[in-house]
Amino acid sequence: MPAPLDACACPLCGQPNQCAMEAAKATGQAAATCWCVNVSFSPELLAQVPATSQRQACICQACATKGTHA
Numbered sequence: 001m002p003a004p005l006d007a008c009a010c011p012l013c014g015q016p017n018q019c020a021m022e023a024a025k026a027t028g029q030a031a032a033t034c035w036c037v038n039v040s041f042s043p044e045l046l047a048q049v050p051a052t053s054q055r056q057a058c059i060c061q062a063c064a065t066k067g068t069h070a
Contacts, residue, residue, distance in 0.1 A: 010060035011053035017060040039064045 008026070010017045024031035041064060049059065 005053060005056050007057045009057060010063055011049045011057045012059055012063045015060050015062065017058040019058040022058070034058075035061055036064070 008016055008019060008022045018035065020031045020034035036058060039061070041059065045059065045064065046054075
């Protein structure tokens, strides 16, 4: 049986993803706007997420912005 998915961990690196929505679920407090609303996730980046984690856990900010140029 596979380990349960940690929705608060990045599916790419395993570090905390700092998802405001997951924090709201955990604390029961209203969610602040999440950092991810200001980031574009490329199809190539999303394709790296394992199938079992797709739409289950958020990519962290470090992985989302890795390799992008301002």
